[in-house]
Amino acid sequence: MTTTERRAEKASSGERVADWFDGRLGVYSLGKRYLRKVFPDHWSFLLGEICLYSFVVLVLTGVYLTLFFHPSMNEVVYHGSYVPLNGIRMSEAYASTLDISFDVRGGLLIRQIHHWAALIFLAGMLTHMMRHFFTGSFRRPREVNWLFGWTLLLLGMFEGLFGYSLPDDLLSGTGLRFVDGALLSMPIVGTYLSFFLFGGEFPGHDIVARFYSLHVLLIPGIMAALVVAHLILVVYHKHTQFGGPGKTERNVVGTPFMPVYMAKAGGFFFLVFGVIALISAVATINPVWSYGPYRADQVSTGAQPDWYLGFAEGLVRVMPGWEITMAGHTLVLGVLIPVVVFPLLLVLIGVYPFVESWITGDRREHHLLDRPRNRPIRTSLGTAWISLYLILLAGGGNDIVATRFHLSINAVTWTVRIALIVVPVVVFVVTRRICLGLQQRDRELVAHGRATGVVKRLPHGEYVEVHRPLSHAELHTLTEHTRRLLPSADRDLQPADPQPAVGGPRMPAGHEETEP
Numbered sequence: 160m161t162t163t164e165r166r167a168e169k170a171s172s173g174e175r176v177a178d179w180f181d182g183r184l185g186v187y188s189l190g191k192r193y194l195r196k197v198f199p200d201h202w203s204f205l206l207g208e209i210c211l212y213s214f215v216v217l218v219l220t221g222v223y224l225t226l227f228f229h230p231s232m233n234e235v236v237y238h239g240s241y242v243p244l245n246g247i248r249m250s251e252a253y254a255s256t257l258d259i260s261f262d263v264r265g266g267l268l269i270r271q272i273h274h275w276a277a278l279i280f281l282a283g284m285l286t287h288m289m290r291h292f293f294t295g296s297f298r299r300p301r302e303v304n305w306l307f308g309w310t311l312l313l314l315g316m317f318e319g320l321f322g323y324s325l326p327d328d329l330l331s332g333t334g335l336r337f338v339d340g341a342l343l344s345m346p347i348v349g350t351y352l353s354f355f356l357f358g359g360e361f362p363g364h365d366i367v368a369r370f371y372s373l374h375v376l377l378i379p380g381i382m383a384a385l386v387v388a389h390l391i392l393v394v395y396h397k398h399t400q401f402g403g404p405g406k407t408e409r410n411v412v413g414t415p416f417m418p419v420y421m422a423k424a425g426g427f428f429f430l431v432f433g434v435i436a437l438i439s440a441v442a443t444i445n446p447v448w449s450y451g452p453y454r455a456d457q458v459s460t461g462a463q464p465d466w467y468l469g470f471a472e473g474l475v476r477v478m479p480g481w482e483i484t485m486a487g488h489t490l491v492l493g494v495l496i497p498v499v500v501f502p503l504l505l506v507l508i509g510v511y512p513f514v515e516s517w518i519t520g521d522r523r524e525h526h527l528l529d530r531p532r533n534r535p536i537r538t539s540l541g542t543a544w545i546s547l548y549l550i551l552l553a554g555g556g557n558d559i560v561a562t563r564f565h566l567s568i569n570a571v572t573w574t575v576r577i578a579l580i581v582v583p584v585v586v587f588v589v590t591r592r593i594c595l596g597l598q599q600r601d602r603e604l605v606a607h608g609r610a611t612g613v614v615k616r617l618p619h620g621e622y623v624e625v626h627r628p629l630s631h632a633e634l635h636t637l638t639e640h641t642r643r644l645l646p647s648a649d650r651d652l653q654p655a656d657p658q659p660a661v662g663g664p665r666m667p668a669g670h671e672e673t674e675p
């Protein structure tokens with residue numbers, strides 16, 4: 160008997176299973192390489208995980224919904240548990256959504272989890288994106304990963320729109336009418352595009368089935384592939400980290416993937432799932448039975464898209480109803496301008512990493528994150544963009560704001576129009592001042608230490624405040640960006656130097672992974 164055979168005989172059944180897989184998939188070398196991968200610890204890294212887990216929840220609940228949802232616009236007469244709609248003509252899609260809500264066991268909860276998860280997914284993506292924006296993690300070499308993320312955001316928005324169009328209720332039909340109007344406003348191609356999408360004149364009989372294929376197959380497929388590519392790139396580039404003692408452009412300090420990070424991530428998945436399930440169990444979302452089935456001659460009052468598309472609605476609502484006639488054709492500028500501005504606002508985000516490196520001429524690799532105050536212009540652009548987005552969101556709900564607060568809708572619309580121009584500029588200027596103020600405070604802290612509030616009288620009568628010098632770690636964090644700006648800071652590009660530059664302690668706990 161050979162040694163290997165003797166070892167195989169002695170090995171436990173677990174080891175034998177692992178050996179079996181190793182022989183076929185090479186899991187040992189993969190595991191050795193990646194299971195001890197170091198992940199830095201920071202609460203904001205959880206935002207990416209929220210996106211990931213809510214996406215998983217969407218896929219799981221979406222698959223359950225496909226078992227009962229009928230993507231058909233054929234007309235049926237409803238005879239189900241929801242008595243007020245009994246005997247009413249509606250599409251099969253709407254009738255099956257009512258069945259999911261009232262007759263399928265657990266159906267309403269799963270529908271609500273699906274919808275709430277969609278809202279949280281997009282909120283997660285937007286905050287995750289802003290976190291990466293403000294800390295500059297999109298810089299070289301992560302521009303492509305930024306673009307992958309950005310594509311996920313775009314696809315997520317359209318996936319949501321297609322999803323809430325599926326039940327074919329009065330609200331989703333109103334949303335589709337909006338899409339139709341946007342298409343029709345496009346010169347020359349508008350009518351063709353509308354007929355192509357709806358398979359004839361709006362609303363036609365095809366749109367639910369078409370959106371269904373896109374919603375359950377094409378878009379989730381592309382998104383799943385992009386999520387995998389996104390995460391592979393995070394592993395390939397190694398994670399960025401905030402500056403601090405022991406952290407350089409060439410190492411990553413944190414906890415290993417197995418077992419620490421994996422245990423935390425597993426727990427966090429159940430936390431995210433649990434919170435979404437709890438919200439869905441207590442808060443109604445999209446009660447389609449109270450809107451009624453879609454009819455092209457009706458529109459519901461207070462119709463609103465899901466929050467992530469509210470800014471597109473706002474763009475249309477703040478525009479005056481301008482129209483011009485050119486060569487015998489009417490151009491509806493009131494809709495056409497928003498249709499052009501909407502993608503522009505999104506494209507600006509996608510190309511930002513390239514524009515920034517072009518303007519600043521910074522083509523270096525960056526693995527240490529910026530503190531937002533040290534990049535005042537970028538930070539101010541980010542806050543101005545957020546303010547623009549929020550104002551448009553409020554503009555998209557101008558009717559709700561007017562009715563809830565007993566205001567005139569014209570007054571609300573005009574306030575939004577003025578705010579749209581003034582507020583982002585003010586926010587930009589104020590944020591920049593705040594950043595510069597914070598930088599000044601950092602400089603004073605470095606130069607004089609922290610004020611203790613203790614005032615001393617010196618022997619010759621002078622009063623002075625006692626300042627406590629900062630610790631080495633604090634000093635390192637506050638001055639690290641200035642060293643990176645100096646040409647001599649190229650030491651960051653030299654082989655790993657885990658020792659802090661200001662003589663502070665090494666990272667107290669955690670593991671360190673060094674660039675080869």
Ligand code: HEM
Nearest residue numbers: 217218221222224225228274277319322323325375379445
């Ligand atoms: C990945 C992102 C996804 C988003 C943002 C999303 C969003 C939505 C939304 C907002 C609705 C309307 C829910 C409602 O009726 O209140 C919906 C419906 C639906 N979704 Fe998704 N979804 C996603 C993925 C999926 C996947 C992967 C599947 C299936 C494999 C799926 C299947 C369905 C079905 C069958 C419906 C119609 C059922 C109904 O409305 O009750 N979804 N989706």
Ligand code: HEM
Nearest residue numbers: 204207208210211284288291296305308309311312398399
């Ligand atoms: C389905 C949607 C998304 C998922 C599941 C996802 C997931 C993640 C995860 C888990 C990480 C590592 C941890 C972290 O830094 O948070 C990450 C990193 C990153 N994400 Fe996303 N993300 C998504 C969307 C986005 C979007 C919309 C953007 C920006 C437009 C983006 C840009 C980035 C960048 C630049 C990194 C690299 C950061 C680094 O190495 O420090 N992601 N993503």
